[in-house]
Amino acid sequence: xxxxxxxxxxxxxxxxxxxxxxxxxxxxxxxxxxxxxxxxxxxxxxxxxxxxxxxxxxxxxxxxxxxxxxxxxxxxxxxxxxxxxxxxxxxxxxxxxxxxxxxxxxxxxxxxxxxxxxxxxxxxxxxxxxxxxxxxxxxxxxxxxxxxxxxxxxxxxxxxxxxxxxxxxxxxxxxxxxxxxxxxxxxxxxxxxxxxxxxxxxxxxxxxxxxxxxxxxxxxxxxxxxxxxxxxxxxxxxxxxxxxxxxxxxxxx
Numbered sequence: 001x002x003x004x005x006x007x008x009x010x011x012x013x014x015x016x017x018x019x020x021x022x023x024x025x026x027x028x029x030x031x032x033x034x035x036x037x038x039x040x041x042x043x044x045x046x047x048x049x050x051x052x053x054x055x056x057x058x059x060x061x062x063x064x065x066x067x068x069x070x071x072x073x074x075x076x077x078x079x080x081x082x083x084x085x086x087x088x089x090x091x092x093x094x095x096x097x098x099x100x101x102x103x104x105x106x107x108x109x110x111x112x113x114x115x116x117x118x119x120x121x122x123x124x125x126x127x128x129x130x131x132x133x134x135x136x137x138x139x140x141x142x143x144x145x146x147x148x149x150x151x152x153x154x155x156x157x158x159x160x161x162x163x164x165x166x167x168x169x170x171x172x173x174x175x176x177x178x179x180x181x182x183x184x185x186x187x188x189x190x191x192x193x194x195x196x197x198x199x200x201x202x203x204x205x206x207x208x209x210x211x212x213x214x215x216x217x218x219x220x221x222x223x224x225x226x227x228x229x230x231x232x233x234x235x236x237x238x239x240x241x242x243x244x245x246x247x248x249x250x251x252x253x
Contacts, residue, residue, distance in 0.1 A: 006194075006196065006243060009022060009243065014130070014246070016129065017125070017126050017129050019074060019126065020074075021244075022243045022244055022245040023073070023074050023075065023126070023243065023244045024073070024074050024243050025070050025072070025073040025242040025243065025244070026073070027070075027071040027073075027239075027241060028069060028070045028073070028240050028242055029071070029236075029237060029238045030066055030068040030069070030235075030240065031066070031149055031165040031167060031209075031236045032064060032065065032066035032067070032165075032234070032235045032236070033064070033065055033163060033165060033208075033209035033233070033235075034062055034064045034086075034233045034234075035062070035063050035064075035065075035211065035230075035232065036056055036057075036060040036061065036062060036227070036228040036232060037060065037061055037062070037063040037085075037225040037226060037227050038059065038060065038061075038225060039053055039055055039059050040059070041224055041225050042063070045114060045221070046085060046112055047183055049250065050087065050112045050181050050183070050188050051087030051088055051089045051110065051112060051250075052087055052088045052089075053085060053086075054086045054088055056232070062086040062232075063084070063085060063114075063222075063225060063227060064082075064084045064086060065081065065082070065163055065211065066081070067079075067081050067140070067142070067151035067163055068080050068081075068082065069142055070123075075120070075122050075123050075126055076122055076123075078118055078119045079140035079141070080116055080117065080118040080119070081115075081116065081117050081151060081153050081163070082113060082116050083113075083114045083218070084112060085111055085112045085114055086109060086110065086111045087110055087111060087112050087181060089110055089179075089181075089190070089250065108176060108178065108179065109178055110178075110179040110181065110190070111178070111179070111181065113133055113134055113181065114134065115136075115218055115221065116133050116135045116136075117135070117137070117140055117155060117160075117218065118136070118137065118138070119137070119138070121137065123135065124136070124137055130244075130246065130247065131180070131182045131189050131246070131247040132182040132183050132184030132185070132189060132247075136155070138153055138154060139152075139154040139155070140152075140153050141154070147166060148166055149164070149165060149167040149236070150162055150164040150165075151164075153218065155217075155218065158215045158216050159214040160213075160214055160215065160216045160218045160219045161212060161213050161214060161218065161219055161222065162211070162212045162214075163209065163210075163211050163212075164212075165208060165209040165234050165236060166201075166203065166208040166209070166236065167236050167238065168201060169199045169200050169201040169236050169237060169238050170199065170200075170201060172199070173196065173197070173198055174196075174197055174200065175194065175195065176197070177192055177194055178192070179191070179193075180192075181250065182247065184247065187249065188249075188250040189247035189248065189250060190247060190248060190250050191244060191247040191248075193244050193245070194242060194243045194244075195240060195241075195242045196240060197237040197240040198237075198240060199237060199238045199239040200236065200237040200238075201236055201237075202235050203233065203235075204232070204233050205234075206231060206232070207230065208231070208234040209230075209231045209234040210230075
């Protein structure tokens, strides 16, 4: 396609990182699951000015885990796991529970990025340098068995977690705008990731994903959030592409 937003976007050089922005990711796949967490514990991890946690009931907010395989990208192929806290920005009213899930999976969503293990130095360098993404090097491996896909994260020789989800999807084109809140040099920033999916599926069935926590700082952080034993929602997309726009100050959003 030569007439869509992925081709018509104006790009510019970002000399310090040796690339152009927005950054293109022509081929990726992902699985994601949204859990509830203790709002009091999550609030301790949310920097001042990074938004307001989205609660689905008193004392319970949302935590999203998204495992992504970037099969083709301008940073080279790599894998990552994004652990995020969905937030509301500015004076916008907080969405209701179903509205929050709907925004995450069907239109747009905003989330503070809590942790992001990645598999290559280049993806780490660009993510940290561009917008302050909290990336660190780790093993992020995927395995597929029948209709399920599992993402296993290992850091410093210890398995941190395994996210397993139903991976069946069907053809259907849609676009999502995901806004990632990060801290760059002490200042909150927001970066937009435009995602176009060509095969995808959403599910509100609570048995479609499972999270197993093992050892290490990432596992202990998630354990401290007192996650729900089962997810509220699961999403998968086996064929997709994306584009990451450069950050802007959160007050400009």
